[in-house]
Amino acid sequence: MSRLPAIPPRDPAAAERWVAEHLGHLALEGAEGIRRSPAFRGGQSAADAAIEELDVRGYAGTRNEVWPVDRRGATRLSPYIRHGLLTLQDVWGRAEAAPARDRGKFRDELLWQEYARHVYARLGTASAVPLRHEAPPVPSTDGDPWPREMACVDLCRVELRRDGWLVNQTRMWMASQWALRSGAPWQDGEDAFFRHLLDGSRAANRLGWQWTVGTATGRPYGFSRWQVEKRAPGLCASCALRDRCPVERFPDLPKGADVAPPEVLRRDPDPAATGGPELVVREGEPDAVWLTAESLGSSDPALAARPELPVVFVLDEDRLRGWRLSGKRLVFLAETLAEIGEHRELEVHLGSPRRVLAGRRLAATWTPVPGWRRLADRLSVVEAHPWPWLTRPHGRSARSFSAWRKALPADRARGA
């Protein structure tokens, strides 16, 4: 029997216990080590509260600040955006009244998220290999790729493991330290991020790593003491290695060999297929709404269109076993599902989605990730709702963010 008992709502400790009991054997830390993130709560009401408080005044000047924590200007919306609790369209609109510089910078970042989704929708699993250049051939130090004696690295390591979140600046530090200082394979570092980040997505995480290590652009991001002193003033003073800093100078990075980018990155011959349906496609009467981790918000188009139907969510046991996600990611998901269960009849299953959903007639939101598309092809999705793109995929070049952006409609490309 794959159906799991209901998740108790509005009780973080109960959500932790539920995860430990039912998913503990699949989690990175095992059942005993399941802890929620002290920094984020899952669920639509937490997402709504975060967007209510959104204030991007000053964002352009403070987004990259790292430490002390009260200097940070990052919005921390990413776990909610990643799971569809907030759509990029909603968040874009909320910045309307901000000063032009902050609004422009903030919307640039939302466009980066959309760009990552477009690239992933075009390439699918091919986004796991270097896009335009090999990573610089850095010899391995054979030690821990994130050495704990470095105060800057340790700060990030603790945040990643405890909270499941890092500011963009320190994601670059950690990716650069991993691959370009320690010489460890970048794909392993990407997996390490994916296991912990509450916003971990193959789309944005892969692009972030490819961008940082230079495989997307040929210009690797070199991590050095200079960035730490600028973005975390005072942190180096507490470091055991302050007088023999291993990242004292910018690294002299050899350029990685060119690789031929996938042709579909230059031109997508079928952007309509990449972007999915523009209107609802109805081939029958559904008996349930199928949700996935990509789209768990109350505004999910299929969920909102079918208030009378039960909702079904399947935790893919094989995938979870392979990924070994950290318990805090699973608790975030459980809290989100618990809240859906307060308003809708909800079935949560653990097993094979293909088997659990076989024979059911589903309403679902078409989703631009390869796993969803593969699965949906084998299921009976009788009602497919359009994905809420910020801007629909075009077929022109996506080889770089700037090339991709040039082909957007003027109101999106401008941002401000």
Ligand SMILES: Cc1cc2nc3c(=O)[nH]c(=O)nc-3n(C[C@H](O)[C@H](O)[C@H](O)COP(=O)(O)OP(=O)(O)OC[C@H]3O[C@@H](n4cnc5c(N)ncnc54)[C@H](O)[C@@H]3O)c2cc1C
């Ligand atoms: C190595 C690396 C790995 C990353 N992995 C992920 C990931 O798994 N999931 C993820 O959502 N983002 C990822 N990012 C992008 C970015 O770091 C996070 O989106 C951002 O730090 C989230 O914090 P925030 O919500 O406070 O962002 P803000 O700066 O407040 O930005 C607002 C929103 O814009 C989007 N955004 C901001 N910067 C980027 C960016 N560089 N790329 C794509 N979207 C962006 C996010 O949706 C974010 O919530 C990664 C970046 C790097 C360098």
